[in-house]
Amino acid sequence: MSLASSRAAFARAKGSIGGGAGSGMRAAMRPHPLYVQRAQGAHVWDLDGDVYVDYVMGWGPLILGHSNPHVSAAVIETMSSMQLVGTGHMGEILAAEAVLDAVPHAERLLWSNTGTEAIQVALRLARAATGRQKILKFIRCYHGWHDSVFASLRDSHAGEAPVAASQGQSRSALLDLVTAEFNDVTRLTEILANARENDIAAVVLDPIMSNAGLVEATPEFLAALRRLCDAHGVVLIFDEVITGFRLARGGAAEYCGVRPDLSVFGKAIAGGFTQSAVAGRADLIDQVAGGVVHAGTFNSNPIAMAAVKATMDVLTDASIYQRLEAAGGGLEEALTPALAGSASPATVNRVGSLLQIVPASGYESTDGRDSEWNRFIGALLDQGIMMTPSGKAFVCVEHSAEDFAKTAMAVEAAASAE
Missing domain, CATH: 3.90.1150.10 (Aspartate Aminotransferase, domain 1)
Known part of the structure; x- marks a missing residue:
C-alpha cells in the first residue's frame, strides 16, 4: 500500500x-x-x-x-420527505418501540446523539431521582470524554483520587467522582454499603470494559452490584455504547443476565448513523416530564430514526x-x-x-x-x-x-x- x-x-x-x-x-x-x-x-x-x-x-x-442495503434504503426514503423538522414525527415513535421491544428491562427511552451526551443524561436522571451527587466509576473504564467521567483510565490510578484524563478539564467536576477497581467486590461493598453517607447517586459500568482490554465483569461482581444498588438506593447504569446490540439483541442485560436501571446505547443502535439513547425504568426516564431538562436540536431527527428502525428490524433475525x-x-x-x-x-x-x-x-x-x-x-x-x-x-x-x-x-x- x-x-x-x-x-x-x-x-x-x-x-x-x-x-x-x-x-x-x-x-x-x-x-x-x-x-x-x-x-x-x-x-x-x-x-x-x-x-x-x-x-x-x-x-x-x-x-x-x-x-447495509436495508438501512441505506430506509434513510434514502426518509431523506426524500424530510431531514430535520423540529417537531414530533412517527419515525421517532416507531424507532423507540423497536428498541424497547429488544431490550428486556427498558420501559421508556430518551433520544440523544452520542454516547458521551447520553451518559450525561443518565447521570442527571440518577442525581434527580436520588437527591445525591456523586458517581462511582471503575479504573480504566471509559464513559465518554465529558469532564465529569473522563478520568482514571490507567491501572496506576488505582487507589488515588480521580485523575483527569485530559488537560483543560474542570477540577471541580472530578469532586463528584468516586473510583474503584473493576471486579473488586470488597471495595464495591465498602463504598455502596455507605452510599447515603458517601452521597452516591449512581454506579456507571461497562460490563465488558470494552475500551480497556475486553475484560468481562465477573458474575459475582455483577450480582453484588445489583444487590447493593437495590439495598442502598443507588441507580445502576450500564454503559452499552459499544456492547449494545452487538453482543445480543437485548444488549448487556441479556448477555450478562443482570438488569440495570438505565442503559446507555450508541454506535450499533443506528447501523452507522449518529444516534444514542438512554433506556430503562419508566420512573427514572419520566422525570423529564417534571423538572429534569433533556434537550438537543438533533435528538430523534428523522434520518437517524429511520436508521434505528431499519437496524432494529434487521436484528430481529x-x-x-x-x-x-x-x-x-x-x-x-x-x-x-x-x-x-x-x-x-x-x-x-x-x-x-x-x-x-x-x-x-x-x-x-x-x-x-x-x-x-x-x-x-x-x-x-x-x-x-x-x-x-x-x-x-x-x-x-x-x-x-x-x-x-x-x-x-x-x-x-x-x-x-x-
Whole structure:
C-alpha cells in the first residue's frame, strides 16, 4: 500500500482541522490517519484506490457492515420527505418501540446523539431521582470524554483520587467522582454499603470494559452490584455504547443476565448513523416530564430514526447474532497462531464480535507510547489490514473467511518482522 494520498491529505487537513482529524482517535492511527473514498461490506478503499479489510468499522457501529442495503434504503426514503423538522414525527415513535421491544428491562427511552451526551443524561436522571451527587466509576473504564467521567483510565490510578484524563478539564467536576477497581467486590461493598453517607447517586459500568482490554465483569461482581444498588438506593447504569446490540439483541442485560436501571446505547443502535439513547425504568426516564431538562436540536431527527428502525428490524433475525459470533470466532482462530511466532508475545481477548490483540507488556502499552506497538499496527495497515490503534477489532456480519486468512498472513508478517 502506498498511503501516499492519505499522507498528503493528512498534511493538508492539519492546515484547517485541529490536529488534522475530526476526532483524536482518528489522529492516533498509525502511521497516520487513513483517508477513504468508498466503503462497502467489510472493506474500505483509500484515496489511492487500495482496498483494506476494515476492523475499525466506524469504531464499532457497523455490525451490519458498510452500506447495509436495508438501512441505506430506509434513510434514502426518509431523506426524500424530510431531514430535520423540529417537531414530533412517527419515525421517532416507531424507532423507540423497536428498541424497547429488544431490550428486556427498558420501559421508556430518551433520544440523544452520542454516547458521551447520553451518559450525561443518565447521570442527571440518577442525581434527580436520588437527591445525591456523586458517581462511582471503575479504573480504566471509559464513559465518554465529558469532564465529569473522563478520568482514571490507567491501572496506576488505582487507589488515588480521580485523575483527569485530559488537560483543560474542570477540577471541580472530578469532586463528584468516586473510583474503584473493576471486579473488586470488597471495595464495591465498602463504598455502596455507605452510599447515603458517601452521597452516591449512581454506579456507571461497562460490563465488558470494552475500551480497556475486553475484560468481562465477573458474575459475582455483577450480582453484588445489583444487590447493593437495590439495598442502598443507588441507580445502576450500564454503559452499552459499544456492547449494545452487538453482543445480543437485548444488549448487556441479556448477555450478562443482570438488569440495570438505565442503559446507555450508541454506535450499533443506528447501523452507522449518529444516534444514542438512554433506556430503562419508566420512573427514572419520566422525570423529564417534571423538572429534569433533556434537550438537543438533533435528538430523534428523522434520518437517524429511520436508521434505528431499519437496524432494529434487521436484528430481529436471530441468525445475525449467530453470524457475528461465528465471525468473531473465525478471526480469533486466525489471529492466535499468527501471533504465536511473534518476538513480542501477544494474546487475543474476545467477547463475541469484539476482539483485541493484547501484548505481553499489557493493554496500556497500546496507548500510542510504545514505538514497537505503533510499528506493528502501521505494518498491518501497510498490508491492507485496518485495526484501531489499540489493536481492537470490531467484526461485522460481512467479514469472511478470506478476510481472516488475509489478516492472519498480515499479522504473522508484521509480528515476525519485529
